[in-house]
Amino acid sequence: MPQTTSSTARLMDGSALARQMVEQAAERAAALTRQTGQAPCLATVLVGEDPASVTYVRMKRARCEKAGIRSRHIALPAATTTAQLIATIGELSDDPGVHGILLQHPAGPHIDERAAFEAIAPAKDVDGVTFHSFAAMSFGLDGFASCTPGGIMRLLDHYDVDLTGKHAVVVGRSAILGKPVGMLLLGRNATVTYCHSRTNDLAAITREADVLIAAVGRPRFIHGDHIKPGAVVIDAGYNPGNVGDVDFDSAVTRASLLTPVPGGVGPMTIATLLTQTVDAASRQLGATAV
Template sequence: MSAELMIGTDLAAEMVAKAAERASALQEQYGVQPCLATVLVGDDPASATYVRMKQNRSKKAGIASRSVVLPDSTTTEELVAEITKLSQDPAVHGILLQHPVPPQIDERAAFEAIDPAKDVDGVTMRSFAAMAFGDPGFRSATPGGIMRLLAAYDVPLEGAHAVVIGRSPILGKPAGMLLLASNATVTYAHSRTRDLPELVRTADVVIAAVGKANFVRGDWLKPGAVVVDAGYNEGNVGDVHFAEASEVASLITPVPGGVGPMTIALLLEQTVDAAETAVHSLTGLA
């Protein structure tokens, strides 16, 4: 068996193009340009690269970018103050805190400083609750992008057994909630799960989000399983051993070119959503 690739690049480009059309309409009709503010703490090269990439994609989508760069010595209180300013600024529609942050910072406190109406990366507890309860709200960008990719490839989720390897509050946990909302049966696992390979072999859908290169091996998989690699490690390597898994899975995401483009596309789409909501609340439109 040789797996079909689930490519996110083309679908993400379609999403960004549609977001750009909506952004243009907002500017033409109301004189409002959607704005995404990015907050970067420290000088980690990889994080800086990710922020620049998101800013470049924003420009292509007609979304304004505002960049806040803080020193590595920034405290939790200082970061919260900066995010609070952005939350209170009516010209800013979406806020992205690039993570991870330096160890002295309480990341959860920083996330919770984001106005839920501007939480376009879906990192606040309010956004998680919305995903868990099926309420309107922003999806965590990577899990939301994964769900759009699965839908585009007509992956049947109802009644399927999905194993999510990873328990991050902004990736693994929300991915499980969104799969559950699609009527999948969800098992959360992680690097310390006992008999993990045996558990993964029961999965129809595997979401790998553990943050360890080549962690999931091909002989862990049920023949014909759908494999989504949400990991990104040094050297463009995912959390799944791609060569091995490709011989067993029916569908698999490559790294790069699979989940990554979808994450950014959903972030931009939700920024336009936030801008539209803000405009409509001011104009009294439904």
């Protein structure tokens, strides 16, 4: 566990590590294409025209192109029903030319997102959103981690954060971030406490954390005096104005390691998505040493 050596935390550069991961994914995608004659393919599904979702999908497709991963985009009208969405995802699940499926969420208040997620074939769930993926991840079996939690774990490994026996506190309980990252930390022998915005005396708990994951979706929710001196702090929040869930200015004087927003967790999420897409394609195509 890193120790505090000055009054300012060392920043965890997710952008630099993500670039390395994308370069590695690109090399593997090229090798896979040479070996099998097929390039990895990620299908993105978007319901409606929410501006933020449109931007996210465009960014993911651009990153795919740079990494030598084919991108197939399915844009569905806002009026699409849950049944229609499930049918579309089912077709992609059955298509041997598609190796990974990403349903951009939120899909709309009228859509049963859980039912739509469960229509994704487990072998193609590169975003790690299905029950199958969560169970496999929790039991340490082959499967795909939710991309943001998976990216967080890679970032912790890159900075040599030893999790064994450490107290990890997760502030947040979403199905794609808070809950899965806690299971991944538990699988690495950390002692995990889940908290959320309604936890009584939250600050008393976060002050005990050796590793603190902020994933509550509230700007500057965690302040410096909520942080144990020398703790590793992962800010997985992203709020309007490029603001995370941690108050950066006060946290940087308490933590030993701290992720900035932007440039910390965000780039790792997309890099993990691309890495897992190449993983999925390699398995489905029966490639060796890719």
